[in-house]
Amino acid sequence: MNFIHASDFHLGYAQYGLSERFRDYARAFHSVITYAIDNKTDFILISGDLFHKRNINAPTYEQAYKVLSLLRQKSPSTAVYAIEGNHDLAFHQDGKSWLQILDSQSLLKLIRLKEANGAKLMGDFVELDNARIFGVRYLGSGTVSIIPRIADEIKKINAEQGEKYTILMMHFGMEGQIRQExxxxxxxxxxxxxxxxxDYLALGHYHIQYELDDWIFNPGSVEMIAMSEYGLSKGFYHINQSDRKLITPLTRPVRRIKLDISSIKIPAELYTRIESKLDREQIIRSDMSPLIELVLYGEMNFPKSEVNIDRIxxxxxxxxxxxxxxVKIIRSNLQYTINEGDVRGLTREQIELRVFSDQVKLDGRYQDNVEEIVKTMIEVKKMAAAGIEETAIQKELRWCFEKMKTSLSDNRDKKEVKNQVKNQEPNTRQTLLSHMGDI
Structure with missing residues (x-):
């Protein structure tokens, strides 16, 4: 089995209002298709958001049409299977999405939710010699509640049709994979x-790459959709038999530069520091002009209005x-600022764990209970976000408090025993110390 898994091309996005960026997203789509042709892949999965808008314009449709037509011409046996992401769904008054139009022209196969073969949701699936491919369009907040039903129907179909390597395409974000909830x-x-x-849950929606437990895979977008994705892994998967690798094509270079301005007293010094910072940055060697963002962060010691952005x-x-x-100016309390390099590649839960731990450690009274307090803070945050009743949250906090109180009491008892031991005769003290591990 030899296939490509990609998602979130966002064709038609003129990022920053630039026609060059509009063409960049088409180039990214073209690079994936040409890779599939060169590597003689059996099929291509697109897990949602082929387009950036539900109501695309003619040039955007032309981009998709030309690239998919190229695939049909160069490699007619390579099929494209797609689902609708939240950006692809049709407006109610339109009746059809643009992916349905591409489907009607046999440029791709859109897998939809529909009743067929006794299945109410998963009846529309693709049957291959060595694989079975299911797909579910973007369902938003209703996704969680429908997952058990999806699993039951796939189980039933696999039992009736015979077991095969099973692929399911879905479009949603997994908890804890991005920094912002x-x-x-x-x-x-x-x-x-x-x-x-x-066997293979092919996800789309979040524009960064992640995978879990060797069965959940999200390749991310090929091109950068937002500057917040800077430095994070993304691309598309190439699965060839047992070999799986993330391919990251060459795209327009992006550079984010950060400068702490807390120690800068006057604007003139700011420009000098920026110039020095830029001189230390490596030159970007590319045929494409880069996207550059300069972030000035920290406590500002003069009015923001005195900064000449055009000069910078x-x-x-x-x-x-x-x-x-x-040029972005972000004024913040440095006590709570985390360097981007320290958290790059970490999940949101890992970042929360680090931030909460650092804050709890600031109070010496809780040094022996940091782990327990942090776990409770994270759990309570999740409970509140999920709308759990206030009494249940109070119970969780009370349980943590009681455990801390017991721990503090035990520590005081040990300290008192140790003080008593110090006042004993040497022989008696040695005997007591040998049994301290039992306390």
């Missing part, structure tokens, strides 16, 4: 019914010749 995220435990019947942009232009540049 988002609505509609699915916790891992909610997916466990699928694990029993699905001229400095960026001299150094990088960018297609686009932006």
């Amino acid at each position: 988002a609505s509609g995220e699915i916790p891992y435990n909610s997916l466990l019914p699928l694990k029993e019947v699905v 942009k001229d400095m960026l232009a001299d150094r990088f010749k960018p297609l686009w540049s932006e």
